[in-house]
Amino acid sequence: PSETVSVKNTISNATDDATSFKMEYGVDMDALFDADTVSNIVLTRNDGQTYTVTKEQLLNHQVELPFDSPTNTFTLTYDVQVKADASPKGTMMKVSGVGKVNGVKYTSENSIKLAIPGDSPVITASDKTLKKGGSFDPMTGVSASDTEDGDVTGNVTVTANDVNVNQEGTYHVTYSVTDSDDNTTTKTITVTVTSNDAPVITAVDKTVKKGASFDPMAGVSASDTEDGNVTDKVT
Ligand SMILES: [Ca+2]
Ligand SMILES: [Ca+2]
Structure with a gap:
């Protein structure tokens, strides 16, 4: 044509x-x-x-x-x-x-x-959630393919990345890839950094009468910001 x-x-x-x-x-x-x-x-x-x-x-x-x-x-x-x-x-x-x-x-x-009419490449990248303090590599699990060129993962670049692993929040990473037809595709994912708090044990000092029975677990509980009630994990 x-x-x-x-x-x-x-x-x-x-x-x-x-x-x-x-x-x-x-x-x-x-x-x-x-x-x-x-x-x-x-x-x-x-x-x-x-x-x-x-x-x-x-x-x-x-x-x-x-x-x-x-x-x-x-x-x-x-x-x-x-x-x-x-x-x-x-x-x-x-x-x-x-x-x-x-x-x-x-x-x-x-x-x-002369332009080569062809398909645009497709970037595969999904939203991620990680805990505060964890490590984050924006390229992990990211790939790109193109009908004409095949695997073009090596051409993927990160054009924006505001992830701060040391602070809870919602962040974004944008990827871009261009194929040999000069078709460019971009994709943005959401990265959520969640809290990573230590669990809290609730236990109070006790006084027991001589000869009475004592259960060290009585009245003891534990909770965690992320995991909820973790009393059954107390040892
Ligand atoms: Ca193409
Ligand atoms: Ca925790």
Whole structure:
């Protein structure tokens, strides 16, 4: 299938020291482009002046660029469709800008890469909960795969990570991965840091009459912030 690409060219006073002159300008493009489809032509000088350019002027090298200051530059943009048989995808295609001042030729070249339509990679990463004071490696258990590229885990980067393992709270880690089609996927997980308190034993001093029986566990209990009642764990 054909696609439309945008071409952007910056044209400067590359061949003439004069402060006032006209450059004849036009474009030559790879046969893989369909020149008939050139559209949305915009020519702007860096001082804000805009100029009307037709497709015919552009393709026939009849655009006149009025340089009236040594610092003038022109920005030319236009859209052009790629021919349906312009394959394979990923092909680099060239567009040359050709200018002429006083017979001296000036050329510039743009290379355009045909986009490869493909799937975006998928990041596998799940929310995590850890106890305060524990260690946290954001890459543990994280992987990424892509339909075209296979395993792209090695390309995963951490773009944000505010986890503080020494303070209870809710944090976020953001991952990003880009495949060979230039498709980028990001994923954010939530990391919860929970409390990690020591259990508390409740037991009071006792006085027992001589000869009476004594059960050291009587009246003793233990509780824990995270585990609740842990009396049965008291020894
Ligand atoms: Ca892909
Ligand atoms: Ca605890």
